[in-house]
Amino acid sequence: MAAFYSLILVLLLSIAGYFGGSAAGTFFGIIIPYAAIAVFLIGLTARVLQWAKIPVPFRITTTCGQQKSLPWIKYSRLDNPGSGLGTVFRMALEILLFRSLFRNTKAEIKDGPRLVFSERKFLWLAALAFHWTFLFILLRHLRFFLEPVPGFVLLAQTLDGFFQIGTPVLYMTDLVILAALAYLLIRRFSDSQVRYISLFADYFALFLLLGLVLSGIALRYFIKTDISGIKELALGLATFSPALPAGLSPIFFMHIFLLSILVAFFPFSKLMHMGGVFLSPTRNLANNNRMKRHINPWNHPVKVHTYEEWEDEFRDKIRAAGLPLDKA
Amino acid sequence: MRDRSLIYLGLLIFLAVVTFPFTYNLAAGSGEMPDLEYPDNETQCVESKEFMRSSHMQLLVDWRESLVRENVRTHKTSDGRTYDISLTNTCLAACHTRKGDFCDRCHDYSGVENPYCWDCHIDPEQTERSAR
Numbered sequence: 001m002a003a004f005y006s007l008i009l010v011l012l013l014s015i016a017g018y019f020g021g022s023a024a025g026t027f028f029g030i031i032i033p034y035a036a037i038a039v040f041l042i043g044l045t046a047r048v049l050q051w052a053k054i055p056v057p058f059r060i061t062t063t064c065g066q067q068k069s070l071p072w073i074k075y076s077r078l079d080n081p082g083s084g085l086g087t088v089f090r091m092a093l094e095i096l097l098f099r100s101l102f103r104n105t106k107a108e109i110k111d112g113p114r115l116v117f118s119e120r121k122f123l124w125l126a127a128l129a130f131h132w133t134f135l136f137i138l139l140r141h142l143r144f145f146l147e148p149v150p151g152f153v154l155l156a157q158t159l160d161g162f163f164q165i166g167t168p169v170l171y172m173t174d175l176v177i178l179a180a181l182a183y184l185l186i187r188r189f190s191d192s193q194v195r196y197i198s199l200f201a202d203y204f205a206l207f208l209l210l211g212l213v214l215s216g217i218a219l220r221y222f223i224k225t226d227i228s229g230i231k232e233l234a235l236g237l238a239t240f241s242p243a244l245p246a247g248l249s250p251i252f253f254m255h256i257f258l259l260s261i262l263v264a265f266f267p268f269s270k271l272m273h274m275g276g277v278f279l280s281p282t283r284n285l286a287n288n289n290r291m292k293r294h295i296n297p298w299n300h301p302v303k304v305h306t307y308e309e310w311e312d313e314f315r316d317k318i319r320a321a322g323l324p325l326d327k328a
Numbered sequence: 329m330r331d332r333s334l335i336y337l338g339l340l341i342f343l344a345v346v347t348f349p350f351t352y353n354l355a356a357g358s359g360e361m362p363d364l365e366y367p368d369n370e371t372q373c374v375e376s377k378e379f380m381r382s383s384h385m386q387l388l389v390d391w392r393e394s395l396v397r398e399n400v401r402t403h404k405t406s407d408g409r410t411y412d413i414s415l416t417n418t419c420l421a422a423c424h425t426r427k428g429d430f431c432d433r434c435h436d437y438s439g440v441e442n443p444y445c446w447d448c449h450i451d452p453e454q455t456e457r458s459a460r
Contacts, residue, residue, distance in 0.1 A: 040346075041343065041346065041347075044342075045339060045343070048335065048339050049339075051335075052332050052335040052336065052339075056331070142349065143438065143439030144438075144439075145349035145353070146349055146352050146353065146356075147353065147356060147437070148356065148436075149436075149439035150352075153439060154439060154441045157439065157441060158441065164444060167385050167386070167388075167389045167443070167444075168385060168443075169444075224382045224383045224385075224386060225382050226378070226381040226382045227382075227438045227440070228361055228381065228434050228437060228438050229381070231361070231437060231438050231439075232360075232361050235353065238349040238350055238352075238353045239350075239353045239354070240350075247378055247381075249382075275339075275342075278335075278338060279335065
């Protein structure tokens with residue numbers, strides 16, 4: 001039902017964008033995008049600042065390999081980093097290549113009964129494909145927001161349309177992101193265990209992204225609209241002198257409305273893993289618990305009575321009883 | 329603490345990247361939509377201005393396909409005018425003689441870099457220049 005409701009909600013939002021654009025263009029084309037970006041920036045900043053306040057006094061790294069100890073024991077530099085540099089590499093691999101997803105396994109009970117763990121690389125592959133193509137698509141879209149269009153954006157476009165299929169040239173990322181999103185959605189439906197833990201928000205993000213991608217694909221390949229008009233609007237937004245050109249397609253308003261919803265939804269949703277991945281204490285700390293003493297900075301000062309003090313206190317009695325003393 | 333300042337630094341970098349379009353355009357000056365050089369001899373294009381703006385590439389592709397595959401050499405518009413199907417002779421030679429002041433201005437503005445039309449078709453202005 002969660003999937004159904006979120007699909008309905010995304011469809012309603014799409015319809016609102018489609019018809020709202022022609023009825024109230026200024027609202028859907030200018031006010032909502034500005035509001036969305038403001039919510040995104042403020043919300044994201046607030047969330048990260050809130051996270052930054054949470055103390056992490058101890059090193060609670062997830063160790064995935066041999067710890068650094070004696071020099072003749074080979075240790076795992078990336079999976080159990082002992083230094084800051086190792087941690088940087090570990091984080092880079094995690095953020096750029098999703099290394100922990102690569103370790104994804106599936107547990108099944110086979111006849112016997114015996115429990116069998118098998119590798120499941122498809123989640124990693126689809127996640128990697130989705131995130132990288134999404135970045136590429138974002139880069140390509142900068143052509144609407146920047147004037148003159150910088151070289152790296154044009155390069156991204158050229159690479160993306162490398163095969164020169166059709167006119168306008170087919171972008172590879174459009175196909176890849178659709179396939180990846182479809183896999184991520186089907187995975188939630190087909191696997192009963194994943195389906196059980198899937199919530200409304202999980203499906204909502206996926207359907208929203210699918211709606212965004214599909215409306216973008218429709219705009220590029222099927223229902224063409226005046227690109228220079230869109231650039232005029234986007235540049236106007238970026239230079240704080242927004243003006244709404246006439247004759248923009250309703251699909252465009254649907255596209256920008258879904259994007260605004262996604263951007264505004266971002267700080268309140270699981271999409272915040274974009275910032276969160278950098279702040280995972282199980283990943284971003286060096287495992288040097290045995291090399292360095294980490295003292296909890298807000299420890300209450302505990303009154304202690306050391307052995308030396310105790311011995312001083314009872315020295316005469318200990319000596320009289322003939323018991324050994326540390327300090328004679 | 330030491331780590332907290334790292335988080336603040338990362339956040340600042342992220343915000344700078346996200347607001348890059350705002351700062352970039354402030355630095356580069358607002359790019360207004362370019363004026364196009366319209367031909368003096370004609371007041372009307374093959375289709376309406378709105379259609380040409382959004383779908384001229386589709387029209388050109390349809391032209392190419394109908395000429396190359398079906399040997400249809402004339403295009404009849406919805407209001408009955410006829411045109412020879414030819415990008416070089418009809419569009420470029422007759423009306424938009426200066427590609428640089430028409431096609432390229434809008435393409436550059438919208439970041440449509442070198443559509444592959446120009447892999448085969450010749451810019452008449454350029455041929456004139458090289459003939460001189």
